Amino acid sequence: MAVKRIEIMDTTLRDGEQTSSVSFSASEKLTIAKLLLEELKVDRIEIASARVSEGELQAVKDVTNWASKNNHLQAVEVLTFVDKGVSINWMLEAGAKVQNLLTKGSLNHLTHQLKKTPNQHFSEIEENIQLAEKHGIATNVYLEDWSNGMRNSKAYVFEFLEFLSRQPVKRIMLPDTLGVLTPQESYDFIKEIKDLYPNLHFDFHAHNDYDLGVSNVMEGLKAGADGLHLTVNGMGERAGNAPMASSIAVINDFMPEIEIGVNETFLFTISKLVETFSGVMIPSNKPVVGANVFTQTAGIHADGDNKNNLYFSELMPERFGRTRQYALGKSSGKANIQKNLQELGLQLNDEDLKKVTQRIIELGDKKQVVTKEDLPYIISDVLDRTYEEKVKVNSYVLTHSKGLKPSTTVSITINNETFEESSQGDGQFDAFMNAIKRVFKKKKLELAALIDYAVRIPPGSNSDALCETIITWRNSSGEFKTRGLDSDQTVSAIKATEKMLNIIVS
Numbered sequence: 001m002a003v004k005r006i007e008i009m010d011t012t013l014r015d016g017e018q019t020s021s022v023s024f025s026a027s028e029k030l031t032i033a034k035l036l037l038e039e040l041k042v043d044r045i046e047i048a049s050a051r052v053s054e055g056e057l058q059a060v061k062d063v064t065n066w067a068s069k070n071n072h073l074q075a076v077e078v079l080t081f082v083d084k085g086v087s088i089n090w091m092l093e094a095g096a097k098v099q100n101l102l103t104k105g106s107l108n109h110l111t112h113q114l115k116k117t118p119n120q121h122f123s124e125i126e127e128n129i130q131l132a133e134k135h136g137i138a139t140n141v142y143l144e145d146w147s148n149g150m151r152n153s154k155a156y157v158f159e160f161l162e163f164l165s166r167q168p169v170k171r172i173m174l175p176d177t178l179g180v181l182t183p184q185e186s187y188d189f190i191k192e193i194k195d196l197y198p199n200l201h202f203d204f205h206a207h208n209d210y211d212l213g214v215s216n217v218m219e220g221l222k223a224g225a226d227g228l229h230l231t232v233n234g235m236g237e238r239a240g241n242a243p244m245a246s247s248i249a250v251i252n253d254f255m256p257e258i259e260i261g262v263n264e265t266f267l268f269t270i271s272k273l274v275e276t277f278s279g280v281m282i283p284s285n286k287p288v289v290g291a292n293v294f295t296q297t298a299g300i301h302a303d304g305d306n307k308n309n310l311y312f313s314e315l316m317p318e319r320f321g322r323t324r325q326y327a328l329g330k331s332s333g334k335a336n337i338q339k340n341l342q343e344l345g346l347q348l349n350d351e352d353l354k355k356v357t358q359r360i361i362e363l364g365d366k367k368q369v370v371t372k373e374d375l376p377y378i379i380s381d382v383l384d385r386t387y388e389e390k391v392k393v394n395s396y397v398l399t400h401s402k403g404l405k406p407s408t409t410v411s412i413t414i415n416n417e418t419f420e421e422s423s424q425g426d427g428q429f430d431a432f433m434n435a436i437k438r439v440f441k442k443k444k445l446e447l448a449a450l451i452d453y454a455v456r457i458p459p460g461s462n463s464d465a466l467c468e469t470i471i472t473w474r475n476s477s478g479e480f481k482t483r484g485l486d487s488d489q490t491v492s493a494i495k496a497t498e499k500m501l502n503i504i505v506s
Ligand SMILES: CC(C)C(=O)C(=O)O
Pocket: 015, 102, 142, 144, 145, 175, 176, 177, 178, 205, 207
């Protein structure tokens, strides 16, 4: 079987940034660009549209400056326009060497938006390409609205391709601008073009309006596309672009005839980074990168995992730097609970396990989130023995006053030894944590680092509502979450912290 190496072009920093209300700063763009090229190892990145703003000019300068020192300059691309050289001048100032020239790929767009004839358009494009060449800038050409062009003005598309085949163009980019193609059309249209121009390089740029992005990518590749445009977390205009993570997994698992250079172990890392920088949360069921996609909820699945891995597929979490989890809830069953107990190093006899299972089902029925870290508490509660409280927050005073730093004094007992510490902080909880840090330093104990802090109240409630704080921590044994519930937000965070202290202190 002949294996074909294709190019992956990431356009998170250009099309991805066109997600409503997303704007990356220059330093965020540089950080993402480095990770994409050096760790994830995509072949190319599109980082901006020319002429957008001064800030964007600086962002492109920063990336090209870094890229030229690290042999990546030819992998950094900028979207440009047919504008009598204005974009080219912008590129020159930004130090960019590859332009992705936006042209019209359907007669509809050409006549109604540009109000030009095909010949006028082609001659302006030719002028642009020559000018770029003169300045050492390579050209790729986007045929915007190409998919509709293939449906409604095929003769124009082929006339355009014939013109481009005579130009010094590196790649021709075929966007499904409105995300309207079916998988069958993606295959047929690209095949028709590749059959006619087998030696030209064609990228396929799929959008996800019908959730067909990944299927279309697969069909486009089968038809002979030489490159794909993807975005991290599927960010982009409207419903976004074909998503990076699942497209890469699909190629690796189902398309042995296709070779790519992407290092899939970094897919989750980059997905989280883009989530943080963009503020666009990854849906928990998003394939490969969503919080729940490697969590078995049904007890029968966990049971099957114990029996010859009956519920495993090729899509193993470890490939992406993740681990399988077993949810606790009304449908979890004994096997899920046992899996979690194993992870915590706890053992229960059959009778106790039954009682704990019953309690988790009851809590699940009330829609309560039960986490692995809740298990020791549930066990002690259910089995009617007090949980061995190694750490107890005995008392504290918290102050909050206008114009003064919040401060606290905390009394805490660890393994029967009591400590009192005072501290200040940027907020009341920060002051509390600073006091705890002092105690742990004194005891020479490792404290878990706080890596995420989420607060919520039941929908529709008001300021007297119960407030739930879920804190994610990390220590040398890994990441874990604790939960605190109280009508006072700071107190709920302190309760979650007390749970954490009991988990980490042996
Ligand atoms: C700007 C263009 C190239 C685009 O993203 C699209 O057509 O989808």
